[in-house]
Amino acid sequence: MTDFFTMNPGETAAPVPPGPVLSSGSTGIRRVHRFLLWAYGEAPNLVRSAAQGDASRAAYVGEVLGNFDKVLLIHQEGQDLHMYPQVAERAPATASHVEQMLDHHRQIRERVQSIEPVRKRWMQTADAADRDVLAKGYEDVQSVLEEHLRREVTEVMPVVDRVMTETELKAMIQHGVRQHDKKFLVTYLGMILATNPPGKYSLGRFPLPLVSPTASSGAGCTASNTRRFSLDARFPKRSRLQGRGKCERVRRKAGISERALGVEGRTTAGCPGWVRRFRLRPTPTVPKHRKS
């Protein structure tokens, strides 16, 4: 099966500047884009799943879609502020591509904002006419978004990897961290994991800001972060992680198995400071009260 992130005939990638690869932002962006692709692929029929007058269902679906919209707009805003200006300045040959991507962002933002009043009204009334307008509106969003999600990855991200550092991309991550509700971010992590290839993205492969309760958009997943935060590398096999600390509560709340996170059979004993910041408590292998 052809990968979604494949250029269509007639499309061309921006010229990649010479020099070393400075970051792997494109890897993180693909993960976020796979989630958005799924979310907006589902949106029209989610709306249509609420019958006329079923206000309870409409309120629930509307809230979910509102969260999708917020993720999407904040993700784009982060790129507008912390990625595209730098790319345009450092790789002038990408100017036409940057312009195209920013225009996509504008079109998507306008479509999402135009259906927001309909969504909010429909959440109250579950009116069939509003439902149909809203479903059509999400189809319009999806039509532009799908092209954008693909072309941003295939045409622009290879340049981003060459002209932006991991540190700079963290600004884009923090842009999302600051604006999302922390509880929602746990759910968001679950959706990112669920919409990306199984087995390939364990918790240890995500940067700390994404795996922690103060997670981010995930756009900054990097090779260096993977090494630094690899649970496999850091967690000795002493005893199981069982119901201890915030991490475990987060994992259970998100409905994610230990296997999916790559922490099966692992414990935090002997882990460094970043784990303590994550509020995991070590499982002692020898009880403290035991005499030597």
Ligand SMILES: [Fe+2]
């Ligand atoms: Fe974008």
